[in-house]
Amino acid sequence: MSFESNLSDIGITLPEPAAPVASYRPAVIANGMLYVSGQLPFIDGAIVTGKLGADVSLERGVEAARACGIMLIAQIKAALDGDLERVVQIVKLGAFVASTPDFSDQPKVVNGASDLMEQVFGEAGRHARSAVATPVLPLNAAVEIDAIVALRN
Amino acid sequence: MSFESNLSDIGITLPEPAAPVASYRPAVIANGMLYVSGQLPFIDGAIVTGKLGADVSLERGVEAARACGIMLIAQIKAALDGDLERVVQIVKLGAFVASTPDFSDQPKVVNGASDLMEQVFGEAGRHARSAVATPVLPLNAAVEIDAIVALRN
Amino acid sequence: MSFESNLSDIGITLPEPAAPVASYRPAVIANGMLYVSGQLPFIDGAIVTGKLGADVSLERGVEAARACGIMLIAQIKAALDGDLERVVQIVKLGAFVASTPDFSDQPKVVNGASDLMEQVFGEAGRHARSAVATPVLPLNAAVEIDAIVALRN
Numbered sequence: 001m002s003f004e005s006n007l008s009d010i011g012i013t014l015p016e017p018a019a020p021v022a023s024y025r026p027a028v029i030a031n032g033m034l035y036v037s038g039q040l041p042f043i044d045g046a047i048v049t050g051k052l053g054a055d056v057s058l059e060r061g062v063e064a065a066r067a068c069g070i071m072l073i074a075q076i077k078a079a080l081d082g083d084l085e086r087v088v089q090i091v092k093l094g095a096f097v098a099s100t101p102d103f104s105d106q107p108k109v110v111n112g113a114s115d116l117m118e119q120v121f122g123e124a125g126r127h128a129r130s131a132v133a134t135p136v137l138p139l140n141a142a143v144e145i146d147a148i149v150a151l152r153n
Numbered sequence: 154m155s156f157e158s159n160l161s162d163i164g165i166t167l168p169e170p171a172a173p174v175a176s177y178r179p180a181v182i183a184n185g186m187l188y189v190s191g192q193l194p195f196i197d198g199a200i201v202t203g204k205l206g207a208d209v210s211l212e213r214g215v216e217a218a219r220a221c222g223i224m225l226i227a228q229i230k231a232a233l234d235g236d237l238e239r240v241v242q243i244v245k246l247g248a249f250v251a252s253t254p255d256f257s258d259q260p261k262v263v264n265g266a267s268d269l270m271e272q273v274f275g276e277a278g279r280h281a282r283s284a285v286a287t288p289v290l291p292l293n294a295a296v297e298i299d300a301i302v303a304l305r306n
Numbered sequence: 307m308s309f310e311s312n313l314s315d316i317g318i319t320l321p322e323p324a325a326p327v328a329s330y331r332p333a334v335i336a337n338g339m340l341y342v343s344g345q346l347p348f349i350d351g352a353i354v355t356g357k358l359g360a361d362v363s364l365e366r367g368v369e370a371a372r373a374c375g376i377m378l379i380a381q382i383k384a385a386l387d388g389d390l391e392r393v394v395q396i397v398k399l400g401a402f403v404a405s406t407p408d409f410s411d412q413p414k415v416v417n418g419a420s421d422l423m424e425q426v427f428g429e430a431g432r433h434a435r436s437a438v439a440t441p442v443l444p445l446n447a448a449v450e451i452d453a454i455v456a457l458r459n
Contacts, residue, residue, distance in 0.1 A: 030456040038436030130191030283344030303336040
């Protein structure tokens, strides 16, 4: 049972890791920890845009969070030269949900990413997290999620 | 002078650590650091809801931030199998205050948690932090705070 | 080629590190990593205030983000007893841009800080980052940025 085979089992083909939309790196390794930049939700090559509470349904928000999770995994794999098995633990997800001021179901939205991490990494995928709202996100994305990951030496 | 005795001295009885409102862990240890998930403000068993600048006063916001801090300490203790003395340093608090767009006193609000950390952990409680606003928080909470803590081996 | 000489070359004189606006520390070192508190944008001694999408132009936002970056470097230097050369890597920037709900160019704004880090630290300045919006920031600041930095022993 490898993380790669779990990905296959649930039918996920990792996308090409998205290039940063600005002057920074998608991921940096320091002291055995991988810090992954905030990832936006790509589905079929396009960013899921809009806000929860307005033009994005809860169901679509969950899909967007899962898409952020898939892109996080793609970035993790790229940062590890293709060897996803070096992941020891998904330590922390930092999740931001574009929301109107009356939408407070951010946890349900972000579960789209959290559930994915457990499906792919099992116990090693069960992470700490924060989930908050933002009035808007880069490129009008519905969700942005960053990650901290502990690595095998 | 132990952290536990400081808690007693200021009259705090730690609550039962809140269960995650979704599929993640309250805290994860990696490489000697404890990452605690974002905690909501429970007072008398109920979440302090609303927004600063609207229906939550500055004074109530400070109480809410302190309540987040108490729940962070409860989570830290639970993650350390009850031994709070393994804390070396409260390293970083990440604080989010549900705010109307014209409320800019987030630092005063978050001091409710920062002051508590210093009262309980002394010099080891003096942390780095960020304090920002959000338009809304999960379950309509007034404040959410996460933490990074350095541990004794 | 030192980081200090790079600072000189681009004409930056570091300001006095800003005192925390509340009860916390500007920076904490733990396990070889420096955690810097969220820094506000000081230009000519005054905070750049307002919101992107309303009273702050994109160009002014970029300047504000750069000013946050300069203050981050001032805090890093102070935390390292004046020896900026102990920086191994700018690991992560966490950036918050005060925005109206229809402004989604946070990445362009935050590049003001990201570009600076690369100018000063070269390859060691190329970091992971997240960039999101907030409805408002402490003291009505336009931008707030925190940082994680890996250190030489």
